[in-house]
Amino acid sequence: MSVLIYAEATQGGFKKSTYEAISYGVALATKLGVDAQAVAIGSIETAALVSLGNYGVKTIHHCVDERVNTFNPIAYASVVAQAAQTAKANVVILSASFSGKGLAPRVAIKLKAALAENVIEMPDTSSGFKIKKGAYSGKAIATVSLQSEVKVISMVPNSYKVVENRQTASVNQLAVAFGANDFNIKVKETIRSNDKVALPDAELVISAGRGMKGPENWGMIEELANTLGAATACSKPVSDAGWRPHSEHVGQTGIAISPNLYIAIGISGAIQHLAGVSSSKVIVVVNKDPEAPFFKAADYGIVGDAFEIVPKLISAAKTFKASQN
């Protein structure tokens, strides 16, 4: 018996959300009194693979095949399901990233497993297997009871702390029997945005809305984000108007995020916007209207004109950063 964690790789290495999933899986394995193992797919440097041991996994199943060097949900699901069988996994953990979401439901079907998506906490295993997940676009939390023998869990990035737990990991080459239709999806082109910090797993996010008046004013938003090492986001009308790319749109119909710090500038705080950001740990709102609804959902509020406040925030951020070095 084991907990198997899918160690999602991006461009040959691992991101923080992968280490979070591993830390979560290792803690769950300890709780259940079973082994923690990982599965990794595609061309990944050995050093990176072995480094997963630093977070507590002892066995890493690695599938090397040039056909799986780019993400393909069908073939990847075959790999994860095969690893789950090899590891005799009773729980499979994935990160609820774009690709994790494309993968977890397939793995669940292959393993005849119940799936809990967007999980935010450890399960309660005192009687059965009960677990909390997001529902109603951030407006509620559902507790579901998973009844199948094998369970699949996808966890929200940034909802679990990375914990070091040094183990020596060994790598097992995993041979996978791919299905006839596994390679039906062909990747023609990959276009990487040059954002320094990817929004879905950013710890700090600077977001701006219609209060910024026009796209030409985003320079100061980017400067503040760069100073803090934050990702940038925006409200829906801003991306609808083409001021910012759709990939920055957060909210009920955009990306749902849960960073440690969310700074909202010139955003009114409509319910659909709040749905996607209210699980941020700390929210700061800058708005010139003291009646803006966002203040009710904030930890810190600053009433003022963004064009005066943001430059002050930039210099405050510079001083803060300097004081840390």
Added chain:
Amino acid sequence: MKILVCISNVPDTTAKINFSADNKQFITDGVTFIINPYDEIALARAIELAEANGGTVTAINVGDATTEATIRKALAIGAHDAVRVNAAPRDAYFVASQIAHYASTNGYTLVLCGRESADHNGSSVPVMIAELLDVPSILFAKKLDITGNEATLEREIEGGKEVVTCTLPLVAGASEGMAEPKIPNMRGIMASRTKPLTVVEPIAVDTLSTLEQYEKPLTRSAVKMINPEDVNQLFDLIRTEKKII
């Protein structure tokens, strides 16, 4: 080409979310239900593809009779016919099993969903349908074009996007950008009243998960207002009070 569009019936985005005293039921009193916003995008693209390539669009919903107003709206927007699988959705596996069964027994080559429902937020139904049918799934699809038997899609990935191709049959989960939602016109609304809406009974599906209860997220403590003159203290304050930076 036969296109099946999966329509989920969800609370209006401004709806207040409240639960019954035992925390097991969502209270629908005073709540308006709508077509899930992403499903409206999927439906709009399905209609465009059927117009351009020839074909029909069927809207399908797994739900009890209360969802029929929403299904009629899909007909008013332009679906040719509709199906309701007569069962309250239990979980994604239950819903996907019903839709996969209907799609395979009725020869649909393209199944379009939204990338995520506004109530369950799982992004699971489309991917499960595809796995059950053993066909490709592309979730977070921002573009979809069909030429003959081949589909070309653009999908969101971590830190960028990807152009992918695959052969039909296919299940895709629509993201923003795939199409502009269509607003029903008067003629559509009139026609929707007489378009066929078939009710079918569900197939038997194993229970894999059950809902225990709902709760609302913790509310934040009262906001602390910062004097615009003291903005330079903000980050130190967050550090000492919240310890997250």
